Amino acid sequence: MQWLDDHHLDLRALTQTNLEVWLAQAKPSRPRLTAAFIKWTNKRGLTRNLEYPGYQRPAPATFLDDDDQADQLRRCLRDASLPLDIRIAGALIRLYGLPITRIVHLTANQFHEDKTGAYFTFDKNPVLLPPTLARLIEQQITTGRSRAALGPLATSEHPGLLLPGQPASRPRSPEALSGQLMRHGLPTIAARNTALFGMAGELPPIIISDLFGVHRNTATQWAALAQDSWAGYLAALHSEAAGKYE
Known part of the structure; x- marks a missing residue:
């Protein structure tokens, strides 16, 4: 925070590049605590979406x-x-x-349609x-306008939240939204891990990063996890098949 003050930067404007410059200059001795603060x-x-470079996160353990x-x-x-x-959500x-x-920071103007389909x-x-999700988002954008009476109307500089x-005008609480999902039988961490694992097995890390905003280091770690799991699965199949012919 002192470094931000010295460089006349606001925490909300902190970019990945700013963070990496600070890391190179400050060389913090307790990276785990700094990584926890960024989280x-x-x-x-x-x-928004900052990653602490060089800090190895524990491998995800919860999946569906x-x-x-x-x-x-x-x-x-x-x-x-x-x-x-x-x-x-x-x-x-x-x-x-x-x-x-x-998700709580997504805005309605990130959604658009053309002759080829609906995009976000x-x-x-x-x-x-998918067409079904596109229809749900269209409905949300239409009915969501009624909530604008609770705050300032959306403008080009401050587009309406999805x-x-x-x-x-304010994003909802991530903790509250997570709790609502859980109450409806829709866990968040396990479902997200499962989705990322599936994507990592099908798409290159750079594509995952560019499409979904996942930091490239994280996307690369997921790709490695998927590759290791696939290799282990093939090894198990090979061992099982070999056992049949012994």
Whole structure:
């Protein structure tokens, strides 16, 4: 924080480049604590999607099996008894591995349609949405306007949030949204881990980073985890097959 003050920077404007410059200059002796602080600021919306370079996170341990993940995604897309915002947030986690801290900051103008389909730009490049999710987001954008009375109207400089809080000009609490998802039987961490693991097995890390805003170091770690798991699976199959012929 002292470094930010010295460089006339606000914490909310801190970029990944700023963080890495500070790391190179300060060379902190307790990286685990600094990494925890960055995680805390990300979680509370004080910073956005920052990664602490060089800090090796523990390997994820909580996952859903494929049937549970598919069943929960199906509920999000098709169960009209669920609240609309819960359906959208749950689908974004299960399809794209988005963290709740980012979901609460998504804005309506990141969504657009053309002759080829409906798209959402999560980071640098637009992502083609499944038609069912596109319809849910369209409905949310339309009905969400009624909440604008609780806060200032959206402008080009301050676009309306996709899942507005109260007042509508402020993002909702990630902790509260996570709790609501859990109460509806839609866990967040396990579902996100499962989605990221699946993507890492199918897409190069740079594509995951550019499409979904996952830091490249994180995307690379997920790719390595998926590769190791796939290699272990093949080794187990080979061992099992060899045993049949002994």
